Amino acid sequence: MKETTRNKLIDATFEEIYSHGYQGAALTDILAKAGVHKGSMYHCFENKKEMALAAISEKIAERFGTRYRAIVELQGPYLQHFFDVLRDESLRDFNRGCPLANLVQEMSNLDEDFDRVLKGIYAKFRDVLKLIFDRAVKAGELKVCDTDKLALFSIVVIEGAILSAKASGNSKDYFDSIEMLIEHIEMSRS
Amino acid sequence: MKETTRNKLIDATFEEIYSHGYQGAALTDILAKAGVHKGSMYHCFENKKEMALAAISEKIAERFGTRYRAIVELQGPYLQHFFDVLRDESLRDFNRGCPLANLVQEMSNLDEDFDRVLKGIYAKFRDVLKLIFDRAVKAGELKVCDTDKLALFSIVVIEGAILSAKASGNSKDYFDSIEMLIEHIEMSRS
Numbered sequence: 001m002k003e004t005t006r007n008k009l010i011d012a013t014f015e016e017i018y019s020h021g022y023q024g025a026a027l028t029d030i031l032a033k034a035g036v037h038k039g040s041m042y043h044c045f046e047n048k049k050e051m052a053l054a055a056i057s058e059k060i061a062e063r064f065g066t067r068y069r070a071i072v073e074l075q076g077p078y079l080q081h082f083f084d085v086l087r088d089e090s091l092r093d094f095n096r097g098c099p100l101a102n103l104v105q106e107m108s109n110l111d112e113d114f115d116r117v118l119k120g121i122y123a124k125f126r127d128v129l130k131l132i133f134d135r136a137v138k139a140g141e142l143k144v145c146d147t148d149k150l151a152l153f154s155i156v157v158i159e160g161a162i163l164s165a166k167a168s169g170n171s172k173d174y175f176d177s178i179e180m181l182i183e184h185i186e187m188s189r190s
Numbered sequence: 191m192k193e194t195t196r197n198k199l200i201d202a203t204f205e206e207i208y209s210h211g212y213q214g215a216a217l218t219d220i221l222a223k224a225g226v227h228k229g230s231m232y233h234c235f236e237n238k239k240e241m242a243l244a245a246i247s248e249k250i251a252e253r254f255g256t257r258y259r260a261i262v263e264l265q266g267p268y269l270q271h272f273f274d275v276l277r278d279e280s281l282r283d284f285n286r287g288c289p290l291a292n293l294v295q296e297m298s299n300l301d302e303d304f305d306r307v308l309k310g311i312y313a314k315f316r317d318v319l320k321l322i323f324d325r326a327v328k329a330g331e332l333k334v335c336d337t338d339k340l341a342l343f344s345i346v347v348i349e350g351a352i353l354s355a356k357a358s359g360n361s362k363d364y365f366d367s368i369e370m371l372i373e374h375i376e377m378s379r380s
Contacts, residue, residue, distance in 0.1 A: 159350045
């Protein structure tokens with residue numbers, strides 16, 4: 001029962017922050033969306049900030065886990081699975097952009113706790129991409145190369161591409177950029 | 191006299207928004223920073239939003255103008271000037287990130303007026319980069335290539351690289367990504 005209340009709060013908090021930013025997400029709206037009274041919230045979390053940090057950690061980790069970490073568990077071909085995820089329109093919300101990037105832009109220089117949590121998520125994302133490229137090297141799909149830099153460049157292009165599509169209102173900007181990233185990675189094919 | 195008050199307000203508004211976001215920038219802090227009374231503000235602007243949109247348009251246009259549009263006015267070598275700007279650490283504030291990207295992330299899906307203004311700035315930025323590449327083609331520095339896509343990819347990497355440096359707290363992420371972008375552009379050298 002308590003777990004259900006907690007999950008409802010986590011889901012509603014993530015959605016409200018994703019739509020309005022942390023500073024723009026009102027606690028009353030989160031509680032209304034979750035269908036949870038303030039008193040019940042205090043059984044789970046001390047305040048809006050603690051709830052927000054939990055929601056961000058858990059929901060973004062879940063998104064990256066489903067999309068990217070899942071690739072590492074597969075048998076390969078690793079690069080093809082990675083490219084399929086990048087090209088999958090259904091995984092993208094260009095109106096709201098990337099929840100991780102939004103929060104980094106909004107909060108990293110304003111609050112140390114947010115900065116710490118976001119740094120952790122970002123580092124994990126980068127580690128997972130490096131792991132995909134390491135598997136691809138091991139499987140003979142990629143030449144031996146600097147997989148750490150390739151992971152950095154991939155994150156940079158993915159985040160920049162989502163931002164460009166949000167800025168221009170044109171999802172084609174995302175897909176065109178992703179094809180250029182894929183061409184770049186293909187140059188390291190074995 | 192009125193122009194000076196207006197300039198003070200524009201500068202203070204830009205700085206406060208750059209540091210705290212639009213929703214996080216308090217009007218009282220802007221007025222205190224500008225050293226302007228609320229009554230005088232109303233001689234120049236109707237409200238915080240009108241002042242913010244003016245500040246964003248003028249100050250970001252000024253930044254891009256000084257950095258990138260200036261390259262078009264030079265005699266070349268265009269690519270080398272462009273790479274020099276990209277590599278210039280003194281032009282970057284990795285703590286606060288890119289003011290355009292921050293505002294797109296925060297406001298594009300929340301407010302139509304912001305969305306329109308930011309779309310305009312973004313499109314101009316992209317046009318200027320395309321113009322630099324077009325000049326480079328004309329000057330024989332670059333092979334004939336899709337300069338529009340090269341401009342898109344450049345913005346994507348620049349914005350993604352600044353975001354990554356802000357997310358990780360490590361400016362090396364920016365510089366490593368920029369070198370990979372430069373390598374990518376160098377592949378189209380004549």
